[in-house]
Amino acid sequence: MDVREAVLQDTVFQEREDSIITKGKQKKQLKCDTDSVAGCVSQRACVYCGARVVLNPVTDAIHLVHGPIGCASYTWDIRGSLSSGSDLYRNSFSTDLKEQDVIFGGEKKLARAIDELVEKHPAKVVFVYATCIVGVIGDDLEAVCKAAADKHQIEVIPVQSSGFAGNKSAGYRAACDALLRLIQRDNAKVAQKKNTLNYLGDFNLAGEVWIIKNYLKEIGVNVNVAFTGDSKYQALKNATHASVNIIQCAGSMIYMAERMKELYKIPYFNISFLGLQDTTASLRKIAVFFGDEDMMSQVEKLVQRETVRVEPELEWYRQRLQGKKAAIYVGGGFKAISLVKQFREIGIDVVMIGTQTGRKEEYETINDLVDDGTIILDDANPTELEKFMVDKGAHLLVGGVKERPLAYKLGVAFIDHNHDRKHPLSGFVGAVNLAKEVYTTLCSPVWKYV
Amino acid sequence: MDRGKSGANFRDVNENPCNMCMPMGGILVLKGLEHCMVIIHGSQGCATYMRRHMAEHFNEPVDVASSSLNEKGTIYGGEQNLKKGLDNIIKAYQPKVIGILTTCLAETIGEDIGRISQEYLTERDYGDLTVITVNTPGYGGTHSEGYWLTLKKIVAKLARKTETHNKINVIVPNISPADIREIKRVLQLMQMEYILLPDFSDTMDRPYERPYKKMPEGGTKLADIAAMGGAVATIQLGLTVDDSMSPGKYLEKEFGVPLYNLPLPMGIENTDLFMNVLQELSGNPLPTCLEQERGRLLDCMIDSHKYNGQGRSVIYGEPENVYGVVKTCIENGIHPVVVATGSKNLKLAQLLDECLANAPIECTVLTETDFTTIRLKSRGKANIAIGSSDGKYLTEREGIPLVRYGFPILDRTGGQRLLSICYAGTTMFLDRVTNTLLENKHKNYRDSMYQMFYQGEQEGQELSTESCGEQHVMLMQSN
Ligand code: SF4
Numbered sequence: 006m007d008v009r010e011a012v013l014q015d016t017v018f019q020e021r022e023d024s025i026i027t028k029g030k031q032k033k034q035l036k037c038d039t040d041s042v043a044g045c046v047s048q049r050a051c052v053y054c055g056a057r058v059v060l061n062p063v064t065d066a067i068h069l070v071h072g073p074i075g076c077a078s079y080t081w082d083i084r085g086s087l088s089s090g091s092d093l094y095r096n097s098f099s100t101d102l103k104e105q106d107v108i109f110g111g112e113k114k115l116a117r118a119i120d121e122l123v124e125k126h127p128a129k130v131v132f133v134y135a136t137c138i139v140g141v142i143g144d145d146l147e148a149v150c151k152a153a154a155d156k157h158q159i160e161v162i163p164v165q166s167s168g169f170a171g172n173k174s175a176g177y178r179a180a181c182d183a184l185l186r187l188i189q190r191d192n193a194k195v196a197q198k199k200n201t202l203n204y205l206g207d208f209n210l211a212g213e214v215w216i217i218k219n220y221l222k223e224i225g226v227n228v229n230v231a232f233t234g235d236s237k238y239q240a241l242k243n244a245t246h247a248s249v250n251i252i253q254c255a256g257s258m259i260y261m262a263e264r265m266k267e268l269y270k271i272p273y274f275n276i277s278f279l280g281l282q283d284t285t286a287s288l289r290k291i292a293v294f295f296g297d298e299d300m301m302s303q304v305e306k307l308v309q310r311e312t313v314r315v316e317p318e319l320e321w322y323r324q325r326l327q328g329k330k331a332a333i334y335v336g337g338g339f340k341a342i343s344l345v346k347q348f349r350e351i352g353i354d355v356v357m358i359g360t361q362t363g364r365k366e367e368y369e370t371i372n373d374l375v376d377d378g379t380i381i382l383d384d385a386n387p388t389e390l391e392k393f394m395v396d397k398g399a400h401l402l403v404g405g406v407k408e409r410p411l412a413y414k415l416g417v418a419f420i421d422h423n424h425d426r427k428h429p430l431s432g433f434v435g436a437v438n439l440a441k442e443v444y445t446t447l448c449s450p451v452w453k454y455v
Numbered sequence: 456m457d458r459g460k461s462g463a464n465f466r467d468v469n470e471n472p473c474n475m476c477m478p479m480g481g482i483l484v485l486k487g488l489e490h491c492m493v494i495i496h497g498s499q500g501c502a503t504y505m506r507r508h509m510a511e512h513f514n515e516p517v518d519v520a521s522s523s524l525n526e527k528g529t530i531y532g533g534e535q536n537l538k539k540g541l542d543n544i545i546k547a548y549q550p551k552v553i554g555i556l557t558t559c560l561a562e563t564i565g566e567d568i569g570r571i572s573q574e575y576l577t578e579r580d581y582g583d584l585t586v587i588t589v590n591t592p593g594y595g596g597t598h599s600e601g602y603w604l605t606l607k608k609i610v611a612k613l614a615r616k617t618e619t620h621n622k623i624n625v626i627v628p629n630i631s632p633a634d635i636r637e638i639k640r641v642l643q644l645m646q647m648e649y650i651l652l653p654d655f656s657d658t659m660d661r662p663y664e665r666p667y668k669k670m671p672e673g674g675t676k677l678a679d680i681a682a683m684g685g686a687v688a689t690i691q692l693g694l695t696v697d698d699s700m701s702p703g704k705y706l707e708k709e710f711g712v713p714l715y716n717l718p719l720p721m722g723i724e725n726t727d728l729f730m731n732v733l734q735e736l737s738g739n740p741l742p743t744c745l746e747q748e749r750g751r752l753l754d755c756m757i758d759s760h761k762y763n764g765q766g767r768s769v770i771y772g773e774p775e776n777v778y779g780v781v782k783t784c785i786e787n788g789i790h791p792v793v794v795a796t797g798s799k800n801l802k803l804a805q806l807l808d809e810c811l812a813n814a815p816i817e818c819t820v821l822t823e824t825d826f827t828t829i830r831l832k833s834r835g836k837a838n839i840a841i842g843s844s845d846g847k848y849l850t851e852r853e854g855i856p857l858v859r860y861g862f863p864i865l866d867r868t869g870g871q872r873l874l875s876i877c878y879a880g881t882t883m884f885l886d887r888v889t890n891t892l893l894e895n896k897h898k899n900y901r902d903s904m905y906q907m908f909y910q911g912e913q914e915g916q917e918l919s920t921e922s923c924g925e926q927h928v929m930l931m932q933s934n
Contacts, residue, residue: 018543041499041523044540046547051500073559073594074469074797075476079504081845096827101469102594107563117467137498137560138594141529168498169529169560387518387669388547406507411516414667455663 018045024384029377035368037383040172046386048334048407049361053136054080055176056166058424059257060132060183061094062086062208062233063241067128069098071115071146072136076168077101084424085210089235093126102138112144119153119161129238130160132183137168160238162186172384173336174256174362181261184232185268188244197248197271200295201227205262205273206254206339209234210424213431217278220432224303226291232258245269249294251276251287256337256362278431279343280439281315281350311433319351322440327352329447332399334359334390334408335422338367344403344422345374351440356397359385387411401447416455418446470827473771473845474797475863476593478556479505480601482519483629483862484609485554485587487653489674492550494520494540496533496568497558501593512863512870513632513659518669520544524560533566538575545584548670552585552677554605562592585677587612597798599773602629603693603700606652610702613677616710617685622648623736624689624712626702628719628775629862632660633874641730641877644745647737650679650686652702660871684710688736690729694718695774695803721779721876721884722786723752729877748878755882759889760788766892767816769793769837771829771846772861774803780841780860783881785810789888792836795821795829839892856895858888 023036041047053070057080061068070077077099088094100118102111119131131153135146146163154161166179202221207214214234221228229247230240250262250273262273274294276287285308292300331353333344338360345355355375359382363371371381380393394402394415402412405423412419420442422430428442429435478495482505485493495502502521509517520543522528522536541553555568568588576584589608591601606626625642627635635656642649657673683689689712691703696716698704706712715736720729726749730741741749766789770780774796781791791814794807800822811818819832826845830853833840840849840857844865849855864870875884 018547040525041521042539042543043522043536044494044520044543044547045523046502046518046520046544047499047523048503049499050503051498054500054503069468073476073592074472074474074597075479075501075504075559075593077469078472078475079508081471097471099469099472100467101472104592104594107559107592107594114467121466121468137500137558138563141560141563168500169524170526172499387516391667391669407503407510407517410510410514413514414516414661414663416663416665455665 018042018386018388021045021389025380025382025389028372028375028379028381034365035372035381035383037363037365037368038172038174039384041384046388047384048386048405049384050173051137051168052171052173052176052179053134053166053168055173055257055362056134056164056180056183057176058084058208059177059180059233060164063130063132063236063238064088064094065091065128065130065237066094067098067122067126067131068094068096068134069100069118069122069131070134070136071100071111071118071139071144072102072134073138074099074101076136084208085426086208086234087210087212087215089215090237093128098122107138107142110142110144111139112149115144115146115149116153119149119157123153123157123159128159130162130187132162132164134164135167140167140170160187172362174364177257177362178260181258181264184241184261185264187238187241188265189242198227198229198246199248200225200297200300201229201247202291203244203247203250203271204228204231205250205252206256206258207231207234207278207431208254208424211427211429213278213429213435216429216432216434220288220307221291223307224288224292225297225300226295232261245271247271249273251291253277253339254337255339255367256364259364275339277339277343279340279435280347281312281319281433281436282346283343284432284436285312315433315437318437319440322444323350323352325448326440326443329353329400330356330398331401331403332357332390332394332397332417334385334402334404336361336405338363338371340422342367342370342374345371347436347439350436351443353401353443355379356399357382357393359383391415401443416452418443418449418452420446469825471825471845471848472797473795473824473826473829474597474599475505475508476559476598477591477596477601477604478558478593479508480598480603480629481554481556481589481591481605482509483598483655484602484605484653485556486517486658487655487674488552488554488609488680489676490551490670491554491674492518492520492544492548492552492670493554493556494522494537494544495556495558496522496537496561496566497524498560499523501558508863508865509659511865514868514871515659515661516669518548529560529564532564533561534571537566537568537571541572541575545581550670552587555586555588556591556605557589558591559593562590562595585613597773599629599775599798599800600700602773603696603702606702607700607705609652609680610683610705613680614683614706614710615681617682619685619687620682622650622682622686624683624686624703624706625649625651626689626691626693627651627653628692629773630719630776630876631873632656632871634876634880637874637877637880641733641745644742645733645737645739647733647739650683651675652680652683684712686712688713688715690715690717690732690736692717692719692729693775695778695800695806697800697802718782719775719779719876721881722783723749723756723878723881724786725779725782726877726881745878748882752878752882752885755885756787759885762889762892762896764788765896766790766839766888767792767837769795769829769833769840769842769846769849769855771795771840771842774798774800776861778803778806779876781807782810783884784841784888785814787885789839790814790816791818792816793819793821793829793832795824795832797824799823838895839888841888856891858891860884
């Protein structure tokens, strides 16, 4: 049965038809980056959420949520981003708007909130996030932030992340706009340092930025600043000192890279440090960019050493996992693409794949990568996830917190590829971690009893 | 008691919230109705956040729809979005009842969900579908208020003047599915017929079954809610609930159902109170097995009283649960030093005044508070914390060990299985608390004794600090 029929028959959301395709069956384009359909129980969050996840890893900033309490409650330190220094970012500050504030406006309260926070916590930058109702009650965020910045002589940057103004990807852009305001323009004139890059789209979950920095250091590359994992105000400010931007999570950072290219003539390219194949290719790509012979031979040395170390382990898992089928439903396209390759490395086929915020180009890549018959879907909901996992006989789902119980109830193994995981999935060590996690869940004795 | 500091403790910033927003409480209640689907009228994010929190606490899939209000809907009204959302959830879930909750956004733009849903039912000719609407602006109160307001609205909408029957109404606060099951077990043992509201014991803690049902069995039946007006009495475990949000009060006023408004049966006194009322209403004596459970609880209290005597607790969470824990602590010689809730709740403050009046140690009571304030007040005073996962920072930053209780529990598994009420549950709860105190004491006592008394050569010093590390030293200070 073709997907179009299946959707009509079983999942009944007619408006969703164009967001689901079967590879090889249809020529049409997958519809993506649109608003979620009402009542479909989307797995996606909002603009604020997108902005928050991107900016929150800036460790020495005050992150102030301007709005009622819920948004701040639900996002308090839910990411496993690690810091090598300040832990100011792990607080959840909110103006906690009440009925009165909604009626009379929240500007004064916001101004006082900034005063109170700045007095209490030493910080050079405050990010002020707009939530749903801020736009509606008409608070002039720009003006309040500017006044506060003048008063305290620090940077107070508004983040235009009203929840309803688009979907999560709009939040990524709002975060990037905030970051762009932070970067010091005059600094563009400062000579770019040799063999130095900015690393975009890694949020240092379980220390992943540190792993990559170590690799780069070994091959003679300096990381000027990571956006935004374990990053600090001053480093972000000097972002223009790098001669190139490399992007890991393109969904959240491609916009940033584009803008930096326009504004500061810093070129960029995509890399991925997820999985053996991607990690190796990315290191080579970087060495080629810098055109440094010495660096190239360092890369080969590193790759050789690490491969010898991890290959036997991966082989052990491969033998046990060969032929299993996986379903993928993750936040962004970059992760999804890497996962297809990583699964291949351990002998697993992907039968269903989707994302919350994948971009058109990413879905094209996915389409090229997966086998015929694979279901590809954007902004899915539990009904669809259930249907396609069952239909396709998936043994394993990769997803986040909300998807986990669904997989388990279906008697399917599960991999956390979410914000709060406590083990790194990047680099050579990450490749082994993933295989290990897949093995632990897929080959658990528990499935014998269900 | 240090009461000067109660009330709002922060002026313009809430630093690390001790509560969630109103619609969250509403979802919890609606998940306790049979075949109920919930839709939140507002932007997509609110629903997703709440689903995420609940999925992690209950370890269950939590399907909650959103009307996914976008820019257009916000400017021109979200009526179309809501109606389309209703269409879709009816198609996909075939619910018997739909709960519609508003968010901050929908409230601010003035959406009239009562009117929209009425219109919808007429337009689509869905006469037999029950729709319950509750206005739950996120800025109107915490998830506790959302919980009780939703209960009250459900009762007000569905309860009818019916023939009197021999069932009693039992209305429970936000307790775990395991706790709800415990109430049911006790009622069965007392041979009582009852209508329990809400009952998410099966819907939010489902047995593994095949095939998977996205509309699980369980929950309070609508017909039962309709019959609440004819019950013998209502037992509402909501002593701290304001009359305006009290479903028990409503049933009393509208239908003359006598109300027994009781505290959560946690600890010996409060559980006795509950059992006495059950005996009075049923005319049955306490069965042997409950007698024995009471005896075992007493035995447990004696076994642990000396250890507990060293406990200095910080207790936070929803008003009703906080009150239950405070009583249990006091009965067991664990002195509360900080009692806190994110809600604005005058009744709780009064009740605490009474039970802390003779406390040997000063206790700070905080309402409408946040975690930064709780932390500051607990620093150097408390050696145990009792409450949701959000208190993990008390451990991380102040070295105060945390016994997880309440909602949400996000960093441990089994939040839905924690049993903490009635005689058997209190025993288990108390063991968790005592053992945490013991663990902490044992972990620290070698170092603390050494630091306090050893005056010989310094030889062992390095060894001991090396083996304990920074956090260890921190724990010691609060021991
Ligand atoms: S506070 Fe308001 S906007 Fe935030 S999650 Fe709650 S209802 Fe949604």
